[in-house]
Amino acid sequence: MNFPTDLKYTKSDEWIRVKGSEAEAGLTDYAQSHLSDIVYVELPEVGAEFKQGTSFGSIESVKAASDLNIPASGSITAVNESLADAPEAVNSDPYGKGWIVKFTLSDAGELAGLMDAQAYEAYCNERG
DSSP, X not given: OOOOTTOEEOTTSEEEEEETTEEEEEEOHHHHHHHOSEEEEEOOOTTOEEOTTSEEEEEEESSOEEEEXXXXXXXXXXXXXXXXXXXXXXXXXXXXTTOOEEEEESOGGGGGGSBOHHXXXXXXXXXO
C-alpha cells in the first residue's frame, strides 16, 4: 500500500494534493485495491462547486460502484478526461495519471480536518 506523505486523506478514501489555492484529488491506493478493476469514472462539470464531503462523481469497478466525495470545498477547474478511455489509470497510478479532479479551494481551513499519511495508514490498517 502506498501512502504519499505530501497528501491529505479523507475517511471516504479520497486524497488531496494542495499547491497554494489549487488542489488535485483522486481515489487512494487503498480504495482502488479494494474496489479491484476500475471500469468507469463519472466526472463532474468544470465550473461546478462542491461543499466538503459531498459527492462530485462516482467510480465503478467490476465489484462495486462508489461515490467520490470532494476532500475540501471548491470549484472544479479541470477533470481527468483520459479516464473516459482509460479508467484503469486509477488502479495503476492512483496518485499520478489516475488523478480525478483539480479545483480551487474555497476554504483552506477545512484541510485541518483531514488525515496525514500516518493517520490514514493507521485508519486503513484498522479496517483491514
